[in-house]
Amino acid sequence: MSTYGTTRHHHPPVAPNFSNKDRVTDYHTTLFRRLIWDGTVPLEIRVDPKELPANSDRGLECYFLQAPRVTYMPLLMPEIRRFFMDLVFDETATKDLKDEEWWFETAEGRLVKWHWPIGLIYDNHIISTSLKPSSSRAASAATPLRLTLHLASPPSDKLLLSPSAEACKQAFMGQLKEADFIRWGNTKRMTGLRQQDQDGMWEGIKEHNFDDYWRVASKVTPTTTPSHTGPPPSSTSMHTSPPSADPGGPSERDGAYNVRSVPVRIYLPDGPVIQELVPPVLADGTPHTLSSYLTANLPLLFPPQPPAPPPSRTNPNPRPPSVSHLAYALIQGIITPHESEMAWLGACLAGADGWVNVCIGLHNT
Amino acid sequence: MAHVDEVTPERFVPSWVLQTTFESTEEALKALQVYKKKDAEKVIVRFKAVGNAPIMKDNFFKITASNRFQAVIQFLRKQLGYKATEPLHTYINLAFSPAPDDLVSNLFKSFATDNHLIVNYSTTAAWG
Numbered sequence: 001m002s003t004y005g006t007t008r009h010h011h012p013p014v015a016p017n018f019s020n021k022d023r024v025t026d027y028h029t030t031l032f033r034r035l036i037w038d039g040t041v042p043l044e045i046r047v048d049p050k051e052l053p054a055n056s057d058r059g060l061e062c063y064f065l066q067a068p069r070v071t072y073m074p075l076l077m078p079e080i081r082r083f084f085m086d087l088v089f090d091e092t093a094t095k096d097l098k099d100e101e102w103w104f105e106t107a108e109g110r111l112v113k114w115h116w117p118i119g120l121i122y123d124n125h126i127i128s129t130s131l132k133p134s135s136s137r138a139a140s141a142a143t144p145l146r147l148t149l150h151l152a153s154p155p156s157d158k159l160l161l162s163p164s165a166e167a168c169k170q171a172f173m174g175q176l177k178e179a180d181f182i183r184w185g186n187t188k189r190m191t192g193l194r195q196q197d198q199d200g201m202w203e204g205i206k207e208h209n210f211d212d213y214w215r216v217a218s219k220v221t222p223t224t225t226p227s228h229t230g231p232p233p234s235s236t237s238m239h240t241s242p243p244s245a246d247p248g249g250p251s252e253r254d255g256a257y258n259v260r261s262v263p264v265r266i267y268l269p270d271g272p273v274i275q276e277l278v279p280p281v282l283a284d285g286t287p288h289t290l291s292s293y294l295t296a297n298l299p300l301l302f303p304p305q306p307p308a309p310p311p312s313r314t315n316p317n318p319r320p321p322s323v324s325h326l327a328y329a330l331i332q333g334i335i336t337p338h339e340s341e342m343a344w345l346g347a348c349l350a351g352a353d354g355w356v357n358v359c360i361g362l363h364n365t
Numbered sequence: 366m367a368h369v370d371e372v373t374p375e376r377f378v379p380s381w382v383l384q385t386t387f388e389s390t391e392e393a394l395k396a397l398q399v400y401k402k403k404d405a406e407k408v409i410v411r412f413k414a415v416g417n418a419p420i421m422k423d424n425f426f427k428i429t430a431s432n433r434f435q436a437v438i439q440f441l442r443k444q445l446g447y448k449a450t451e452p453l454h455t456y457i458n459l460a461f462s463p464a465p466d467d468l469v470s471n472l473f474k475s476f477a478t479d480n481h482l483i484v485n486y487s488t489t490a491a492w493g
Contacts, residue, residue: 160464178463182475273471300395300396
């Protein structure tokens with residue numbers, strides 16, 4: 001059975017700043033969570049030239065920032081607002097501006113949602129761009145996501161939420177609870193947290209503080225501790241026994257391979273979003289991989305791999321015929337190997353809201 | 366040396382790096398059109414009042430699965446005669462508030478009980 005090497009070797013936790021009395025997170029899990037947390041994307045923000053107030057300093061009309069993938073647009077607003085108010089807009093003009101009416105769209109005219117993580121907005125931009133001929137998207141991956149800031153008349157019916165940090169926090173908590181429900185069939189882990197801890201997770205996002213966020217998040221995120229080296233071997237039918245019957249103790253009960261389902265969503269270029277129940281282990285006892293997940297949900301883009309032809313005298317070691325690869329899967333900006341196991345992705349590559357976002361881009365000539 | 370050509374590049378280069386052809390791009394775009402097609406199917410949504418929220422006489426409704434959850438909220442407000450400014454909180458399975466842009470079809474696939482998507486509504490925050 002092919003396994004994802006990084007999850008199987010048990011190392012003592014060596015990350016010095018990370019400790020948790022209840023649960024010890026292994027080195028590789030912490031490493032991947034840290035890499036995801038530290039991921040940033042470049043943004044270029046420009047006020048719609050038609051809306052630029054009189055006497056603005058046009059020499060400074062553009063603001064560049066490197067935003068954490070796990071943060072949200074409402075949390076970046078104070079910084080963006082300060083730049084434009086202090087340096088670009090004329091003092092008399094700023095009196096009439098109400099920043100609760102500000103909103104963003106991409107240079108291509110797609111609305112920027114207040115309640116989507118920045119990393120998801122960025123990856124959705126990348127996959128939408130993948131539909132265009134390569135000549136018109138030269139080096140698009142290396143350039144910032146260009147956003148237009150509008151100063152009035154937000155299309156509230158399409159943005160759906162108010163731009164306040166409080167509305168964003170509520171949406172974030174809703175996503176965490178939905179992910180909890182997907183994993184365990186109830187939200188006991190989330191509702192069992194003290195209010196102070198729930199707020200602490202959001203503060204961790206706001207301050208971009210890994211330790212503050214994970215101190216609490218590790219109580220609700222499945223572990224990858226390989227106490228029985230991950231999934232059961234395919235020769236037995238251990239997957240049919242209820243998780244509670246496993247003699248592995250608490251860490252086993254919270255293990256990534258014991259969840260009912262992994263919180264995953266597929267984003268196709270310019271929509272729609274596909275959400276299905278994704279068991280960590282398939283009926284035959286093998287781990288559900290990104291490959292089997294994509295083939296099950298998008299067979300036209302990820303056709304099943306046909307088996308190798310029987311060996312013959314001229315070809316004693318036949319290899320399976322190659323299938324055409326029309327598309328790729330982007331998770332947290334990474335083109336993800338298809339043998340990655342869904343359970344591992346759920347424990348290590350999920351966003352701060354608990355969800356694994358799989359963005360599908362097209363290979364292009 | 367004679368065996369060198371048996372080692373094909375595919376062995377070393379990840380498959381996604383391989384060149385795609387014009388035909389395969391066309392095929393991929395066609396596939397996306399198929400997945401983009403809206404589901405005309407309808408699913409049953411069952412509204413349940415929580416706390417002091419007014420109870421609905423008929424609480425079973427068929428709603429097009431390709432709608433966003435926002436459409437469910439708006440429908441519910443209309444049924445209850447609630448204005449957009451009056452507070453109304455909605456939950457799935459007494460557990461969480463979905464995002465307004467979640468598709469009804471996705472929520473149904475993940476959370477339906479006995480072929481119904483149960484939507485709880487409350488005038489105060491309950492499981493927010």
